[in-house]
Amino acid sequence: MRATRRRMRIVLLGPPGAGKGTQGDRLADRCGVPKYATGDILRDAVRRHTPLGLEAKRYMDAGELVPDDVVVGLVDEALESPESRGGFILDGFPRTVVQAERLAALLEKKELQLESVVYFDVPEEELVRRLAGRRVCSACGAVYNVHSEPSRAGEACQACGGGLETRDDDKEETVRNRLRVYRESTEPLLDWYRGQPTALHELVAVGSVDEVYDSLLSVVGCS
Numbered sequence: 066m067r068a069t070r071r072r073m074r075i076v077l078l079g080p081p082g083a084g085k086g087t088q089g090d091r092l093a094d095r096c097g098v099p100k101y102a103t104g105d106i107l108r109d110a111v112r113r114h115t116p117l118g119l120e121a122k123r124y125m126d127a128g129e130l131v132p133d134d135v136v137v138g139l140v141d142e143a144l145e146s147p148e149s150r151g152g153f154i155l156d157g158f159p160r161t162v163v164q165a166e167r168l169a170a171l172l173e174k175k176e177l178q179l180e181s182v183v184y185f186d187v188p189e190e191e192l193v194r195r196l197a198g199r200r201v202c203s204a205c206g207a208v209y210n211v212h213s214e215p216s217r218a219g220e221a222c223q224a225c226g227g228g229l230e231t232r233d234d235d236k237e238e239t240v241r242n243r244l245r246v247y248r249e250s251t252e253p254l255l256d257w258y259r260g261q262p263t264a265l266h267e268l269v270a271v272g273s274v275d276e277v278y279d280s281l282l283s284v285v286g287c288s
């Protein structure tokens with residue numbers, strides 16, 4: 066009997082600043098699967114002043130969620146791409162129960178199964194600290210943290226030399242609203258997934274990036 070290779074199809078769930086992007090990038094590199102982060106796709110649209118970007122910007126600036134139809138459309142498009150056939154990592158999607166239901170319907174239509182959901186559990190005061198210290202390279206998008214993951218090139222990106230910026234929505238007032246929106250709209254997804262057949266791994270995502278990565282690899286892996 067020939068063994069069929071398991072496809073990594075996972076969702077990274079958790080509050081803003083929990084480390085989903087940081088860990089998702091590492092896992093995507095290691096496993097050779099694409100990572101689709103709806104926040105990154107939307108920020109790219111905002112930068113390029115596309116109609117999607119213009120619509121999304123006002124929600125993002127206020128720390129509110131972009132309408133479900135818009136983000137579900139983006140994920141549908143991403144999952145149509147040939148590169149996602151060998152598996153994928155979703156980061157920051159779904160963020161509402163409606164999005165989770167729509168994702169389940171999309172996958173069912175494609176006859177695909179979500180392998181697992183990984184929830185990143187981080188206390189609120191640590192989230193606030195991480196978001197306040199987050200810096201992003203304006204050229205290549207690499208993510209640093211002035212407290213925990215500083216760039217070895219100081220104020221410049223150690224990967225490409227680009228300038229480091231604070232995300233507009235990482236300002237204190239917006240962060241507070243994003244955390245409120247998370248609690249109201251996204252946290253209920255935990256209970257929703259507890260009632261689904263998909264495995265839900267709850268990760269205590271504190272400690273160094275390497276430590277969290279080790280815990281992540283102990284629950285999902287590509288080999």
Ligand code: ADP
Pocket residue numbers: 079080081082083084085086087088195196198199200208209210211213214270271272273274275277
């Ligand atoms: P998310 O994608 O969940 O919003 P990020 O991956 O962007 O979160 O991480 C938020 C910030 O916290 C970034 O500045 C990142 O460098 C930093 N960070 C990520 N993981 C850790 C960790 N384990 N400990 C401390 N800081 C972290």
Ligand code: AMP
Pocket residue numbers: 081103104105107124125126128129130131132133136156157158159160164234243
């Ligand atoms: P993130 O980069 O994941 O922190 O997302 C940044 C912002 O993009 C959020 O505050 C929302 O405004 C928007 N966004 C990203 N993903 C979603 C989603 N799945 N649903 C609704 N809005 C989203």
